[in-house]
Amino acid sequence: MNLFAQNIKSKDNYTYQVREEEGDLNNDGKMDRITVKMDTVNETRPLKLQIFLSQPNGKKLTLAVSSTKIIEPQYPVENQGKFNGYQIPSFFIEKGILTMWSEIEGGNITYDFKYRNGNFELIKVKKLTNNATKGYIDENTIFTETNFNLISGLRTETDELSGSKKILNKRKKTVLIRPLPKIQDFKFSDKKLY
Template identity: 75%
Template sequence: MKNYIVLSAISFLFGFSLLGQNKTDLEKSKLFEKVKNTHAYRESYVQKTDTSFLKNKNNYTYQVREEFGDLNRDGKMDKLTVKMDTLDETNPLRLEIFLSQPTGKLSLAVCSDKIIEPQYPAEKLGKYSGYQIPDFIIEKGILKMWSEIKGGNITYHFKYNRGNFELIYVEKLTNNATKSYVDENTIFTETKFDLVTGLRTDTRDKLGSAKVLDVRKKRVLIRPLPKIQDMKFSDKDLY
């Protein structure tokens, strides 16, 4: 490309000299230098633009969630944010957790782009996921993440332990409705899974009924406990 532009400039000057024999060599030299400088400026501009684009490839700049609370039980306020990349057509979301330091400053402890589903997943070909962005609550040192799922919702409970946020408890509520509404025949299933003890309890009942249909208990041990930075939004199907 460089050679092409320089050759074009030379051709231009050569043609110019044929058409205007009155131009002095000094004038031609100045014109040639002007063309080279213009090319150098354009090349520099493109390079800077390309570099800027690469640096800002992940533009998680639009904040949609912010929560404060003591997560590591040191008596100081920690911070959680969820930000969206609005330049990416899938609108991915990034979870970040900042822990307070002895200096009073906040330090990034967790960063995950996987645990929250993009608003317009690639597999849905540009269509909305159908689920709102999860809510987060910090309560008594426990980080709770509430998310919508098909036919209900799921809540993860995370606890800070030795530098990691581990999944210790899962609450899940689903129903078997096949239409856009529930009625007296709709069966709800409530799942409570204590990952620390491994006890999982599934309770089924009908809407408006005081009688429980059935309760099922089983023990499922997961070791090591899942860490928040390793979890994906599709993990909701595992619990």
């Protein structure tokens, strides 16, 4: 009996570009670029973040990071083919910081990554959530703002009643995470950690 094995190369189907942003991420005065592309062949519609950095010769951008774990697929397997309910995250580049803004259940979350020591490290997380249960916000809705500076380790949570500037409760604690999380290791499910 003769057996033949075929070496099948997995084709990259991340062909539909959803997001693109340019700015200086590595502080060399040249434009860098991030892209988010969707795999339209895979029924879960996974997304890939890619970060391209400028090079000293200035002629070409080079791929520095590629991640398919940081953004949740549009139709996750665990949803049995149903839409995840969230927009594709937005990305911004300002003053050397790569910011990712995402919707989460009951609010939104913002992650700031900074290029340091050859990696994009998570340096700050800001989360805004509310306890609305009826699908709408009323005068009894409590908003919770969480600010987590991963460099200092200071994590602050502030509760306010809807329409009021009065602080109901403020909690502070120090949580040191070392080493700082790298963007290529970051998973969309990590939002529960912050």
